[in-house]
Amino acid sequence: MEPVLKVENLTKVYQRGTPGKGGTAVNAVRGLSFALMPGECLGIIGESGSGKSTVAKMITRLTDVTEGTILLDGEDITRRRGSRMRDVYQKLQMVFQMPVESFDPRQTLGSGIGESLRNRGMGRKAAGEEVKKLLLMCGLTEEFAGKYPHEVSGGQCQRAAIARAIAVRPKVLICDEATSALDVTVQKEIIQLLNDLRRKQGDGLSILFISHDIALVQQFCDRVLVMYHGEVVEQGNPDEVIAHPQDPYTKRLIESIL
Amino acid sequence: MNRSDIPVRKQKIRRDTTKLRLIVFGTLAGLLILCSIFSKYLCPYDPYLQDLSIAKAPPGSAHLFGTDRYGRDMLSRVIIGSRTSIFSTLLLVAIITVTGTLIGVLCGWHGKKLDTILMRISDIFLAFPGLVFALAVAGVLGGGLHNAIIALAAISWPKYARIARSQTLAQKETTYLQAAVLSGSSTGKIIIRHLIPNIIGPILVTAMLDIGTMMMELAGLSFLGLGAKPPMAEWGSMMSDSRSMMATLPWITFAPGLAIFISVMVFNLLGDTIRDYADPKARGR
Ligand SMILES: Nc1ncnc2c1ncn2[C@@H]1O[C@H](COP(=O)(O)OP(=O)(O)OP(=O)(O)O)[C@@H](O)[C@H]1O
Ligand SMILES: [Mg+2]
Numbered sequence: 001m002e003p004v005l006k007v008e009n010l011t012k013v014y015q016r017g018t019p020g021k022g023g024t025a026v027n028a029v030r031g032l033s034f035a036l037m038p039g040e041c042l043g044i045i046g047e048s049g050s051g052k053s054t055v056a057k058m059i060t061r062l063t064d065v066t067e068g069t070i071l072l073d074g075e076d077i078t079r080r081r082g083s084r085m086r087d088v089y090q091k092l093q094m095v096f097q098m099p100v101e102s103f104d105p106r107q108t109l110g111s112g113i114g115e116s117l118r119n120r121g122m123g124r125k126a127a128g129e130e131v132k133k134l135l136l137m138c139g140l141t142e143e144f145a146g147k148y149p150h151e152v153s154g155g156q157c158q159r160a161a162i163a164r165a166i167a168v169r170p171k172v173l174i175c176d177e178a179t180s181a182l183d184v185t186v187q188k189e190i191i192q193l194l195n196d197l198r199r200k201q202g203d204g205l206s207i208l209f210i211s212h213d214i215a216l217v218q219q220f221c222d223r224v225l226v227m228y229h230g231e232v233v234e235q236g237n238p239d240e241v242i243a244h245p246q247d248p249y250t251k252r253l254i255e256s257i258l
Numbered sequence: 259m260n261r262s263d264i265p266v267r268k269q270k271i272r273r274d275t276t277k278l279r280l281i282v283f284g285t286l287a288g289l290l291i292l293c294s295i296f297s298k299y300l301c302p303y304d305p306y307l308q309d310l311s312i313a314k315a316p317p318g319s320a321h322l323f324g325t326d327r328y329g330r331d332m333l334s335r336v337i338i339g340s341r342t343s344i345f346s347t348l349l350l351v352a353i354i355t356v357t358g359t360l361i362g363v364l365c366g367w368h369g370k371k372l373d374t375i376l377m378r379i380s381d382i383f384l385a386f387p388g389l390v391f392a393l394a395v396a397g398v399l400g401g402g403l404h405n406a407i408i409a410l411a412a413i414s415w416p417k418y419a420r421i422a423r424s425q426t427l428a429q430k431e432t433t434y435l436q437a438a439v440l441s442g443s444s445t446g447k448i449i450i451r452h453l454i455p456n457i458i459g460p461i462l463v464t465a466m467l468d469i470g471t472m473m474m475e476l477a478g479l480s481f482l483g484l485g486a487k488p489p490m491a492e493w494g495s496m497m498s499d500s501r502s503m504m505a506t507l508p509w510i511t512f513a514p515g516l517a518i519f520i521s522v523m524v525f526n527l528l529g530d531t532i533r534d535y536a537d538p539k540a541r542g543r
Contacts (some may be wrong), residue, residue, distance in 0.1 A: 061437050094440055096436070097433075103434055116441035168442075
């Protein structure tokens with residue numbers, strides 16, 4: 001089977017100021033490679049600052065790639081930009097860490113969820129109907145379409161964000177700490193929702209699940225990458241990695257939570 | 259128990275007056291604008307008709323504000339002058355708000371060279387003392403209301419560009435804009451639909467506060483002979499026209515002066531109120 005998302009030797013260097021003139025460079029990601037199979041859920045864990053969000057931003061092309069290639073469904077999207085990114089976002093979507101901040105404070109949740117649909121030429125009315133369906137699918141009621149992000153709870157808002165992400169039926173869903181800002185019970189509900197979606201879509205939906213919570217990754221993911229200082233230090237089945245960590249850093253990370 | 263009551267009550271009273279003030283000053287400003295739009299129909303006499311037989315008449319029942327040295331009715335001239343004064347001011351503020359915001363958003367969004375160039379240009383404008391520079395520009399372009407508006411616009415846009423730029427920089431990396439990118443919206447659409455609605459608040463407040471200032475400066479330029487030219491009725495030039503007769507015929511200076519005073523005050527108070535209203539801390543979300 002071909003991977004839906006294949007990342008090779010991905011590297012990111014953040015430049016601050018001009019190099020050579022007192023500017024500094026942060027090497028946030030160093031030569032990262034992985035492949036995401038159809039229907040798979042791949043976890044990435046690592047401490048704060050290990051470069052997890054940078055990986056997500058590079059794959060979604062929200063930030064430029066310094067080196068390496070990103071293949072989505074066999075297509076090279078590493079340097080793609082402008083209007084051609086629209087086709088990419090048809091297949092690739094992301095759920096952000098801060099649910100409330102991920103919606104325009106001056107627009108309703110419904111308008112945010114329907115934006116991608118309207119951008120793809122769907123009429124206002126049809127998009128509205130579709131938004132209602134999506135809300136129901138994500139465990140909310142139709143009324144939420146008319147609410148503003150500050151009027152709903154974090155958990156409800158994250159459900160709406162998931163509804164927005166799956167509106168275009170993406171093949172790959174990136175969740176960057178999608179549950180970190182929520183309390184434990186709500187976290188469980190969101191994981192439940194993601195599990196439901198996976199079950200419904202089968203091989204049609206692959207998830208890249210970024211988190212610093214090992215227990216959560218163990219529950220939810222088929223495979224896990226451990227990142228440390230921008231590099232993958234260990235990967236494999238989550239249960240095995242947790243039971244028999246090979247790398248000293250992974251050992252510490254696991255000891256710190258168990 | 260009693261203590262914790264006080265701040266709550268205070269806040270409530272403040273919020274209430276904000277709303278009340280908004281209604282009152284909004285209505286007054288609206289009336290002034292209406293008056294300037296329909297000024298033609300509100301004049302009791304023809305404001306440009308000269309009749310030397312009634313020249314220099316003091317305020318009375320026939321002519322509420324008296325007449326000037328050519329026998330023109332002062333009330334009618336003040337009313338018709340509102341069109342020039344208020345309308346030009348609003349036009350001026352609209353021009354600088356739109357250009358300043360567009361330039362600022364462009365700079366903040368694009369960054370790099372364009373940002374550096376445009377911001378250095380705005381620095382140059384900001385470094386000059388405003389009215390002096392406007393005087394120079396109006397002097398070079400020659401008098402006339404149009405040139406006065408151009409001169410004031412040239413020195414006033416950088417303030418708006420600065421605000422828009424810093425607001426854009428603050429919003430640029432926000433998650434909701436990234437989410438809009440992922441929704442497949444084009445850059446233009448993101449700027450118009452998402453960015454501008456979220457940064458326009460403080461810009462509009464500045465614009466409201468600027469209406470009074472701009473009205474004064476425009477009248478000031480006209481007073482100095484660099485704005486509206488006689489016989490065009492404009493408050494600043496009307497005051498300048500009659501200043502030699504200040505001692506003998508005070509009402510001729512008084513009428514346009516009062517008009518400037520009232521309109522500047524109404525627009526300033528409205529601007530203040532809108533600022534209070536827009537301040538999220540005062541609104542208590
Ligand atoms: N825009 C940026 N400019 C410069 N440096 C950055 C930028 N964004 C991130 N970095 C740096 O890159 C490194 C990796 O950051 P990143 O946000 O990817 O970490 P993370 O693993 O997502 O952390 P967290 O768990 O806190 O979200 C950090 O050292 C950070 O300081
Ligand atoms: Mg992160």
